[in-house]
Amino acid sequence: MAKPTFTPAADSVRWNRYAGRDVIPLWVADMDFPSPPAVVAALQERITSGLFGYGQPWPSLIDTIITHCQRAYDWAIDSDWLVWLPGLVPGLHVACRAIEGDVFTATPVYPPFLTAPSCQRRHLLTLPLVQSGGGWCWDFAAADAIMKAARLFLLCHPHNPVGRAWREDELWQLAALAEKHDLVVCSDEIHCDLTLQGRHRPFATLSPEIAARTITLMAPSKTYNIAGLGCSFAIISDPILRQRFTAAMQGIVPHVNVLGLVACEAAYRDGEAWRQDLLTTLRSHAAKVERSINALPELSMHSVEASFLAWIDCREWGREHPAAEFEKAGVGLSNGRDFGPGTAYGQFVRLNFGTTTPLIDEALARIAHASQTG
Ligand SMILES: Cc1ncc(COP(=O)(O)O)c(C=O)c1O
Missing domain, CATH: 3.90.1150.10 (Aspartate Aminotransferase, domain 1)
Structure with a gap:
């Protein structure tokens, strides 16, 4: 045994x-690794209050996310761009609800990418990744042909399960296709702080035009092993896209767990x-x-x-x-x-x-x- x-x-x-x-x-x-001691200490301190009513993100938490994005990805985000979520998977569903039309993604992929579209009554178009040059890659010509029928592109970056951290040249080619076919891109970047070599490049940082069509989903949950605390966020710079996303959340997405918010701040601030x-x-x-x-x-x-x-x-x-x-x-x-x-x-x-x-x-x-x- x-x-x-x-x-x-x-x-x-x-x-x-x-x-x-x-x-x-x-x-x-x-993972089987206990979360950072700073996260555990922050949770212990929060628990002593005995008060667990509905909570809202507070200024130092928001500043921590802004500082993290600047430091980790050289990405200057605005506090208004943040939309808090109790999980990434709800974010995928909300994106499918918010954007009318067919959804495109590449397989193999994290199963909720396959199920969220039909749950939200959207048709899913899939493209298999191909093996080439020692790794899993995009067939850009095939993507071009399929993407033209879609309105929303669910991108997994880095990609679960094939383990690719998409290179900048690959991201640019995807971005060009998203622009050509006028797609909204929902980029799930939950694994981005677990990039084993090099630095993560958020899809939305490619250009202001790309940012304007992108919903970025991030969370401290995979990196700091706090998935059970249910705290994540979307970063959406375009106000109209953000409004469509938040409108689609109404009535189905609850407040984020206060302990998740506490853990999130401690993880990004003190977990490096x-x-x-x-x-x-x-x-x-x-x-x-x-x-x-x-x-x-x-x-x-x-x-x-x-x-x-x-x-x-x-x-x-x-x-x-x-x-x-x-x-x-x-x-x-x-x-x-x-x-x-x-x-x-x-x-x-x-x-x-x-x-x-x-x-x-x-x-x-x-x-x-x-x-x-x-
Ligand atoms: C790519 C990806 N997105 C989302 C999730 C889950 O997100 P959440 O638990 O925040 O809903 C996972 C979990 O493994 C994942 O690999």
Whole structure:
């Protein structure tokens, strides 16, 4: 039995899926690292008040976000551009509600990109990313052909699950297509502070014209492991687009949890040293996972450029349900089938390496054993 080298939270969705079973849970995207001490201290202080009525973002929190955007991405944002949300996924739904017409996205992709459009009665147009030059890339000519029928482009930047941090030249090509076809771009940048090499370039910073058609979604939740506190925000510089977005929120999007707001401020203000340590661990886990997977003839993956998620290609293994086989072997991975239309990605799995090194080692040993003997 693989023992966690820490005590998971008793309410952890990820751990409880396999409660009582010897399965290492490396599926849903949260991590096994406690949040920065500064976040924990700020929450403790807030809790002592005993007052938890509806809260609203306060000046020092807003200043912290503005400073973070300036420091991390050289992006000068205005306080008016911020729209607070209890999660990124609600932001995707609101974008689909706000913009009438078909929605375009590239697959494989984080499953709510696939489900939000139909939930909001929008038609979804998908384009598969292609493998070229050692990584997952855009087929820009095919994107051009599909995008002309859409009104909204859901961009995942960095891209979950393929782990690409889109390069500036790629972003410019996407921006040119968005302009050519007059699309609103909703850029989900939730993983942006987990870029393992180099600096994140928010899509909206390409030019003022691009900013005017962009809804950027960000959150401290993935980076500082506070997803359960439900705090995120949209940055929308164009007042008309912002008004359309906030109008579409009416009646369905609640206030943000006050503890989430407190954690958000502490994370961005005081969490940088912790984040740097985290990135060191994640870089080492990413390298280890890539080495181990690519050493197996049946499995392969491209380098992870951002996040703590590895997208593993099991097609050479020739199994119909690789995720189920790995689960039997004691590793719970996300099933690739959920990341695209039909069964397009049924022979892929996604592995979350945001856990302790001993658990990664054990999971990789189980994966190797399953793929060679199973
Ligand atoms: C790309 C992406 N967007 C959004 C989310 C979830 O956002 P939230 O929990 O804030 O709704 C995730 C979670 O894994 C994600 O990977």
